[in-house]
Amino acid sequence: MQAVAPQVGLRLTALAAKCLAIAALSVTALSVRADDISDVQKLLASGKNAEALQKADQFLSSKPRDPMMRFLRGISLSQAGRAPEAITTFTKLTEDFPELPEPFNNLAVLYAQQGQYDKARTALEMAIRTNPSYATAYENLGDVYAKLASQAYSKALQIDTRSQVAPKLAMIRDLFPKERNSIATASVTPTPAPTPAPVAPPPAPVITPKPAPAPAPVAAPVQATKPAPAPAPAPAAEPSKSDAAQEREVESAVKAWASAWSKQDMDGYFASYAKDFNGGKTRKAWEQERRDRITSKHNISVKISGVKVDINGNKATVRFHQDYKADSLSVSSGKRLDMVRSGNNWVIAKESAGS
Template identity: 60%
Template sequence: MTLARPTIPRTLVLAVLTAALLAAGGLARADDYSDVNQLLRGGKLPEALSKADQYLAGKPKDPQMRFIKGVILTEQGKTGEAITTFQKLTEDYPELPEPYNNLAVLYAGQAQFDKARAALEMAIRTNPSYATAHENLGDVYAKLASQAYSRALQLDASNTAVQPKLALIRELFSANPKVSAAAARTGGAIPAPATAAAPAPAATKAPTGGAVVAQAPAPAPAAKPAPAVAAAPAAAPTPAPAPAAPAVAADKAAATKDVEAAVHAWATAWAAKDMGGYLGSYGKEFDPPGKQSRKAWEEERRGRIVGKSHIAVKITDLSVSVNGNKATARFKQDYAADALKVNSRKTLDLVNNGGKWQIVRESTG
């Protein structure tokens, strides 16, 4: 997994902080971000860096511009400076997962896969729903496995069990072409600060989307035909009643409203730091990411939420689809806690447990 120059992985340029709307006067600041991004997309790296430094001279703690500066430094091949920039971001804003993700990309480019793994684990601990970090961590583990298999062959060339495993991993990485710099720039590098696009895998791996797609439930098996029975002649059969479409539609509409109410109740409990209501919004089927136990995940969430002096969670553009006892809710989430403001797209998969809709999967992006 090499970090090509001047090409940079799409993961790096798409892992964009959504904390751009941090302060009041966001419109003027968004224009500053837009100007720097435009120079970056146009390949005018010295001008982009100069404008970013000029902005940071007046607002040295601004996370979004510091993040963009890290991307510019990476494009310029100044890996050491880029690493320093992202490291300082993780120190000042440890709740943001994107700087950890980009550190991992840079470490992987230097074949420092242990450091890349540690950075990605921090990204996942910060945001367990960060799908890109999970995928990148899989790539890093694959590279570590490749190194281990290669070492095993060096020590015992006659070990025929190792060779197919090593070949499989090499085929996995060679099957994905590198992302060109032009494609990276036209693929949404540093989009407008409103929403972050879903990043693609790390290092030179071509993007595979990474979006979690809710699978449609398997179709119900066809009913077995009843055995034929001889019957006496009878009057003309009575026409079958028309399907009760209005009733079905009404049930689905009611379920949709129940799901919407459950999502808003989850957000309200979160904002109120009502841990009973918040944790109760997650069903027993919810599998915490990052190999955490349910108890460890709940303790971590409790520490992150209760420790904030103020939390606001606003949900807009809520779209709900219901299929039987399963539902998917997609919406835009505006989150504010103390000095931090983040806005992102979120997807919740829910199931109906005894009349209560509960979350079984949560993803961001």
């Protein structure tokens, strides 16, 4: 139980830092001076929270309703350890701008850091309701559910020490990457049932064969007809071979997508997605958002492992573990891609975090 709580807190905090890196909020039409926003972001990135907060307050004195600067002010308060004030800031943002998912996500992070997981869950569900394609909220929600489940199983273990409760608790801990490497998974090999001693068959009755009749050679043509169907099973090997080839094609497409992302090759990255993929926005808005987020990083590394491909006709489901690093941010999580065949290529139709 104690090994789980730090993992949840660390992961949620890292994901909150991602909001600082993106800080977009989909408010491009606001009359906000880009240099003021940029100055506050740079101050926050360098850890100068006091200066960032002072500049944000100065800006908000003339534009108190500006959501972008209020959002950055909330981040500054949270980084300074002033959680109650940050919670108030993000709560007010969710009330004034309920269409924005990021304030709900950051509010959930602050609740989780205080151990208020029910409130964190509610905030994350609101973020997802606001933007059903918000992968960060889904990942955070999975961590919160894991923590709630871990607490419930631990309580059950305190009340009832029967052995069947403990394996469930271990299974919850296995959700976290670091735990996977440190907790040995017990391999239970069922004890084979003893092989019964062979029973000797009853003696065959002695039958005195009669002399073979003269027409016996006539049976030869009958024997010759039996081997004819034997070649029929040969074509059965073709479908499995085709499936294996398709799985390799899908895995190759996923690796090419991760490689383009790591290289910040936007043409290759966008080519990995289906033409109608838009991330819950217009295609143009989604591409611009992804371009801004990816090209703003100095270095990006996307590594995938444990790839599992499930082919169903022209569709495929791919599950794998993703290790994402961008500048000082590092996130390790499960990932799922729903892919479709487009001509000779496999492209991403849906992308989600989690299992």
